[in-house]
Amino acid sequence: MLSVSVVRSGNGEPLYFVSQIEDITTRKVMDEELRKRDEILSMAQRMADLGSWEHDPATGAMRWSDQLYRIAGYEPGEIAPTMENFFGLLHPRDAAAVRRETEECARRGVPFDREFRIVRKDGAERVIHAQSQRYPGGKGGQMGGIAQDITERKELSQSYRKALDNLLAAQEYALLGNWEWDAATGAVRWSEQIYRNLGYEVGEVAPGLETIMDRIHPDDRARFMEGMERSMRGHAPFDEEVRVFRHDTGELRYLSDRGMAMVDERGRVERIVGTSQDVTAIRLHEQALRESEARYRSVVDNVGIGVSLISPKMEILALNKQMRDWFPHVDVGEKPICYRAFNTPPRDTICSYCPTHKTLEDGQTHEAVTETPAGEATLNYRVVSTPIRDDGGNVVAAIEMVEDITVRQRAEEALRRHNKELNRMMEELKKAQALLVRSEKLASIGTLSAGVAHEILNPLNIIAMTTQLMQSAPDLPAGMADRLEEVMTQIRRATKITDNLRMFAHLHKDENKFVNIPEIFDRTATLIEHDLNLDNIFIDKRFDPRAPGVYADEDKIAQVFLNLLTNARDALKGEAGGVIAVSSKAQDGDLVITFSDSGPGVPSHIREKIFDPFFTTKEPGEGTGLGLSIVHSIVETHRGTIRVESEPGGGSTFVITLPVGGRETEGARE
Amino acid sequence: VTTKILIVDDEYAFCKSLRDLLTRHGYQAILTTNAEQALDLIEEERPDIVTLDIRMPGMNGYEALERLKERRRPAVIVVSAIGAPELEAKIRAAGARALLRKPIDAAALLAIIEGIVADQG
Numbered sequence: 021m022l023s024v025s026v027v028r029s030g031n032g033e034p035l036y037f038v039s040q041i042e043d044i045t046t047r048k049v050m051d052e053e054l055r056k057r058d059e060i061l062s063m064a065q066r067m068a069d070l071g072s073w074e075h076d077p078a079t080g081a082m083r084w085s086d087q088l089y090r091i092a093g094y095e096p097g098e099i100a101p102t103m104e105n106f107f108g109l110l111h112p113r114d115a116a117a118v119r120r121e122t123e124e125c126a127r128r129g130v131p132f133d134r135e136f137r138i139v140r141k142d143g144a145e146r147v148i149h150a151q152s153q154r155y156p157g158g159k160g161g162q163m164g165g166i167a168q169d170i171t172e173r174k175e176l177s178q179s180y181r182k183a184l185d186n187l188l189a190a191q192e193y194a195l196l197g198n199w200e201w202d203a204a205t206g207a208v209r210w211s212e213q214i215y216r217n218l219g220y221e222v223g224e225v226a227p228g229l230e231t232i233m234d235r236i237h238p239d240d241r242a243r244f245m246e247g248m249e250r251s252m253r254g255h256a257p258f259d260e261e262v263r264v265f266r267h268d269t270g271e272l273r274y275l276s277d278r279g280m281a282m283v284d285e286r287g288r289v290e291r292i293v294g295t296s297q298d299v300t301a302i303r304l305h306e307q308a309l310r311e312s313e314a315r316y317r318s319v320v321d322n323v324g325i326g327v328s329l330i331s332p333k334m335e336i337l338a339l340n341k342q343m344r345d346w347f348p349h350v351d352v353g354e355k356p357i358c359y360r361a362f363n364t365p366p367r368d369t370i371c372s373y374c375p376t377h378k379t380l381e382d383g384q385t386h387e388a389v390t391e392t393p394a395g396e397a398t399l400n401y402r403v404v405s406t407p408i409r410d411d412g413g414n415v416v417a418a419i420e421m422v423e424d425i426t427v428r429q430r431a432e433e434a435l436r437r438h439n440k441e442l443n444r445m446m447e448e449l450k451k452a453q454a455l456l457v458r459s460e461k462l463a464s465i466g467t468l469s470a471g472v473a474h475e476i477l478n479p480l481n482i483i484a485m486t487t488q489l490m491q492s493a494p495d496l497p498a499g500m501a502d503r504l505e506e507v508m509t510q511i512r513r514a515t516k517i518t519d520n521l522r523m524f525a526h527l528h529k530d531e532n533k534f535v536n537i538p539e540i541f542d543r544t545a546t547l548i549e550h551d552l553n554l555d556n557i558f559i560d561k562r563f564d565p566r567a568p569g570v571y572a573d574e575d576k577i578a579q580v581f582l583n584l585l586t587n588a589r590d591a592l593k594g595e596a597g598g599v600i601a602v603s604s605k606a607q608d609g610d611l612v613i614t615f616s617d618s619g620p621g622v623p624s625h626i627r628e629k630i631f632d633p634f635f636t637t638k639e640p641g642e643g644t645g646l647g648l649s650i651v652h653s654i655v656e657t658h659r660g661t662i663r664v665e666s667e668p669g670g671g672s673t674f675v676i677t678l679p680v681g682g683r684e685t686e687g688a689r690e
Numbered sequence: 691v692t693t694k695i696l697i698v699d700d701e702y703a704f705c706k707s708l709r710d711l712l713t714r715h716g717y718q719a720i721l722t723t724n725a726e727q728a729l730d731l732i733e734e735e736r737p738d739i740v741t742l743d744i745r746m747p748g749m750n751g752y753e754a755l756e757r758l759k760e761r762r763r764p765a766v767i768v769v770s771a772i773g774a775p776e777l778e779a780k781i782r783a784a785g786a787r788a789l790l791r792k793p794i795d796a797a798a799l800l801a802i803i804e805g806i807v808a809d810q811g
Contacts, residue, residue, distance in 0.1 A: 474745075477771035477792050478701055484793030485707040492714055492796070511793055 026064075033068065036166060062086055073152075074164040075103065077126055082106075091148065091169045093140030111137035111145065122152070126161050129154045135170065147171045192216075195298035199227070199279075203252065203289045217275060217298045219266030237263035237272070244277070254281045254289045261299070274303040326422035329408075332380050334358050334370065337417060346422075358420075379405040379418045389425070399426045473518030480518075484511045535574050537604055537613065538563040544581040548589065552600075557592050559585075562603040568680045570611050576654045583647040584615045584674055591619030591672065610660075611680050616673040622666040630664060693807050696737035696764065697721040698728040698754070700746040708741070711796060717803070725749035729757060737764045739806055741799075742786075744770040744777075755784045765806045769794060 029035045062085065065071060071088025075081075082103060086096035092109050099105050103122075110118050114136040125132040132152040137145055152165025188211075191197065197213030210227040218235050225231050229248070236244055240262040251258035258279035263272055279294020320327050321341035329338040335355040339347070350361045358376070360366040370377050375386030385406045392399045402425045408417040487507045490496070496504075538561070545559060552559070585600065592598030601616040622630060629635045631652035651674075655662045660678040695717050697705045705721040712719040720735060722728050725742075726749050732740065740758075744751035755766055768781050771792040778789050788802045 474771050478704075481771065481792035481794060482701055482704045482707065485704050485711065485796070488794075488796035489707045489711045489714070492711060515793060 035068075036070070066090075069169055071167045072164065073101070073106075073167070075126075075162070077161045077163075088167060091146070091167060092138065093142055093144065109138040109140075111139055113137070125152055125154065126163055129161075132165065135174075147174045196295055197297075198293070198295045200294075201229075201279075201292045203291055214296055217273070217296060218264060219268035219271075225267075232264075235264040235267060237265065239263075248292075251279055251281050251292050252289055254283055254287065257281075258292065258294055273298055273300040275299070324423075326420075328358070328420045328422070330358055330376050330380070330405075330418045330420050331355075332415065332417070334377070334380075336361060343422070373403075375403050376405040376418045376420045379407050380415055383407045383409070383415045397426075399424060400429050401425065476514065476518050480511055480514055484508065487511070532571055532573050534569050535572050535577060536569050537567070537577070537611065540574055540577050541581050541602065544578045545585065547582060548585050552585075552589055555589060555593060555598070556596060557589055557598040557600060560599050560601040562601065564603070564605040567604045567606045567611055570658070570678045570680055572658050572678065573654075576657075580651045580654050580676070583651045587647055587674075588615060588617040588619070591617050595619065606680065607677075609680055610677045613676040613678070614673050615676075616671060618671040621670055622664050622672045624666075627664055627666065631662070692716070692718045693739065693803075693810075694718045694720070694735060694737040695803070696728060696731055696735065696740045698725060698740060698746075698751065699723065699743040699769065701743075708794075712803075715800060725751060725754040728754060732758070732764060738810060739767065739803060740764045741767045741769050741790075744768060744772060744781075752780070752784070755781065755786060759785045763810070765810070767799070767802055767806075 026036075065085055065087040069087065069091070071091045072085040073088055074083045080102075082101045084096075084101035089096040089098060107115060107119050118134070118136050121130070121132050121134065124130045132150065135147055135149050138148055139145055147170050148167050149170045150165055150167040152163055154161055154163045191211065191213055195213065195217060197211045197215075197217055199211065199214055200209045202208075208227040208229065212222045214227070215222045215224060218232070233241055233244070240260075244260050244262050247256075247258050247260040250256045258277065258281075261274060261276045264275050265271070266273055275296050276299045277294060277296045279292045281289045281292050284290050317340075323340070324342065326343040326346055327340040328336055328343050331337050334357050336350060336352055336358050337355065339350065339352055344350075347362060350356055359370050359374070360368070363371070373388040373390060375388045378384070378386040385404065387402065387404045390401045390403060392401060402423045404421045404423075405418045406421075407415045408419060410416045487504050491501065491504045491508075541561070541563075549559075588600045592600070595618070599618055602614070604611060604613045606612075626635075626637070630637075631648050635649070652662055655676055655678070658678055660676060662674060662676045664672055664674050666672040695712055697708050697712075697719060698721075699705050699708075700723045702721075702723050705723060709719040709721050720731065720737065722731055723746075725746055728740070728742070731737070742751045742754060751768065751770070755768070758764070758766060765787045766785065767788045767790060768786045769790045769792060770777070781789055787806060790799060790802070
């Protein structure tokens with residue numbers, strides 16, 4: 021009976037088999053059993069990729085197992101199983117050493133156990149682990165051994181080693197150390213990086229909780245211990261970030277410690293394994309980022325315009341303070357759709373003008389101005405959208421900036437209005453200035469005239485008196501009486517001229533009060549009625565009883581009426597049954613007074629001039645040329661206007677427009 | 691008894707013409723071109739009527755008129771180139787019997803004088 025047990029190496033691979041054979045019958049049976057045993061062994065060797073050999077130095081006989089041939093890259097029996105052929109397989113770099121050690125083993129029984137390289141028949145290089153020894157009971161140095169192709173294992177081991185090296189390098193680079201705490205012994209094991217993270221040389225201190233606690237910021241110690249204890253009880257993974265003071269520099273660093281309890285089959289904590297990473301750089305970056313973000317947020321919040329971040333699906337991702345103030349109901353956390361959230365009532369479709377939608381589609385900046393009804397007013401918003409792109413240049417969102425430009429637009433409108441008003445006032449000022457210049461001119465003429473008139477009156481008085489003395493002479497020569505009467509006529513004419521001139525001096529004194537136009541007219545008309553009756557001229561009065569009074573200087577208005585009546589009378593001279601039509605009526609806040617006569621009219625080419633001082637159409641000696649000028653001047657000082665309308669042969673109409681009510685007349689001047 | 695008239699005016703030529711005219715109409719006329727002298731002459735000559743100019747160098751006619759205010763004689767006829775209504779009111783208040791605008795209408799003046807003479811009896 022044959023029993024076989026497998027002897028395995030440390031990593032579980034079969035190394036060799038041990039068999040026991042019990043002689044139960046005849047030799048033949050034994051041989052049969054031996055053959056079987058060889059077959060089984062061969063099969064086992066093949067399965068384990070294990071070759072074997074035997075060598076008898078005395079006879080030089082050598083036996084290679086089939087698998088040994090295969091390890092060498094040959095078919096079993098393809099080459100002779102000799103020592104020289106074996107040595108011929110060796111890699112040139114290893115050949116000398118292997119040959120020497122093999123001979124040592126044969127000669128002196130030093131066991132051979134080493135790895136070496138061979139070159140297969142096909143040229144492939146393989147790593148072999150071989151062991152050989154002299155048979156303990158063998159005579160003449162009989163020896164044997166096994167060989168195993170460990171190329172793959174070697175490669176695996178090397179790549180594992182490399183991976184481990186990489187891992188350690190990565191840990192070092194990441195300032196990541198790992199540690200282990202044994203619950204039974206309380207022993208702590210650290211990787212090198214743990215020392216470095218705490219500012220120690222590797223091995224400078226004994227790994228342990230106390231060493232760590234010494235370095236932890238006092239405010240963080242209790243939290244760290246609590247976390248550790250929770251983990252020891254096995255209830256929670258350990259995850260604490262603590263501040264430590266480095267041993268070497270005293271610098272404050274942030275360590276992120278994470279760990280997990282390992283429990284045995286009964287649920288008891290055996291140990292805690294974990295990592296400790298210096299995350300100071302990350303924390304400082306985060307802090308800088310937070311500060312930076314806070315700064316930008318503050319800017320964006322206080323910029324006075326609404327800012328939203330809109331996704332390509334038109335979701336609201338973020339809002340600044342202005343937008344939150346405008347839309348307090350919008351919760352960014354729900355990623356609401358902008359055209360629903362921003363409109364009341366909510367819209368179901370994208371707003372037609374939406375610049376953000378355009379920006380998200382074409383990646384360009386777009387702008388629009390919207391009008392939002394708010395009660396009676398309309399609010400105007402300027403919306404500008406700009407794209408946000410990822411590193412690949414794809415538009416991932418849009419920033420939508422909304423500015424309330426209502427106030428600005430209103431201000432601009434007000435500015436335009438004020439400008440217009442200003443222009444209008446400028447125009448009025450120009451007109452007033454022109455009037456002033458004209459009035460000043462008239463006033464100067466008036467002052468001058470009054471002085472001249474007075475000085476002329478005295479010589480005229482002497483002439484008049486002397487003339488009258490001569491007229492009273494009893495023995496006046498024939499023809500002299502007529503001549504002297506003509507002198508007197510001329511004296512009266514000169515006197516009338518000086519009287520009119522003196523009128524100018526008194527024009528610019530205002531004695532304004534609320535006056536009744538028809539009353540003033542009636543009073544004035546009585547002064548001239550006698551003359552009019554003589555000339556067969558009649559007055560047709562048509563004053564509107566509802567026409568308002570005006571704020572004016574009564575005497576000056578009377579002067580205006582007198583001059584216009586005189587003017588009309590002169591125009592009607594020689595016409596039978598002439599009529600002067602006078603009317604008043606209210607019109608656009610003004611009082612309009614007209615004086616019409618059926619005289620010959622005013623030719624258009626002199627219509628502009630008739631109000632100029634000293635302009636007259638009358639025969640020399642008939643007028644002073646000041647009557648209408650005085651009228652014009654008086655009307656202007658009352659902020660009124662006067663114009664003449666005339667059709668050739670159809671008479672003339674003077675139209676006076678005076679402002680109604682208490683409006684100030686132009687300031688009184690001496 | 692002949693009515694005596696004092697002519698007061700700074701224009702001597704006017705004074706002479708008026709004096710001759712009044713003389714021709716039977717009045718006794720004296721003249722001066724100075725208001726202060728006029729006051730003296732009124733005391734010395736006791737005229738019945740004075741024709742008084744207003745604008746004169748030195749004492750003006752208005753001041754002279756004020757001095758004569760309370761006296762019954764002479765009656766004062768103001769002769770002035772100034773014709774403002776307010777002046778007329780002041781002159782009448784100061785006791786002038788009449789106001790004549792220059793240039794003087796001789797017929798009007800003679801009529802006023804006749805009236806005064808009739809009043810004075």
